[in-house]
Amino acid sequence: MEQSLSELDDMIVHEKMQAALEYQNEAWADGMADGIEPEIIADAAIALAMRETVRIHGEAGAEAMLENLRERMLAGEFSPERILQ
Numbered sequence: 001m002e003q004s005l006s007e008l009d010d011m012i013v014h015e016k017m018q019a020a021l022e023y024q025n026e027a028w029a030d031g032m033a034d035g036i037e038p039e040i041i042a043d044a045a046i047a048l049a050m051r052e053t054v055r056i057h058g059e060a061g062a063e064a065m066l067e068n069l070r071e072r073m074l075a076g077e078f079s080p081e082r083i084l085q
């Protein structure tokens with residue numbers, strides 16, 4: 001029972017992540033359609049995400065998140081050339 005609750009929680013988080021990514025993609029497309037350069041959209045998105053992360057988790061929590069993102073980036077997780085299998 002415990003494992004199936006954990007699996008259910010994981011599925012819910014995954015679904016929420018998919019929905020959030022769709023919202024982000026729509027906002028990105030709207031910005032591009034309005035002539036905003038992708039670098040500016042990315043900077044604004046990261047700045048907003050960091051402000052919210054600091055508000056929710058404090059500076060130490062935000063720093064931990066940044067370190068995790070750094071490791072994921074260096075591992076190639078965000079590379080456009082990455083091939084998912």
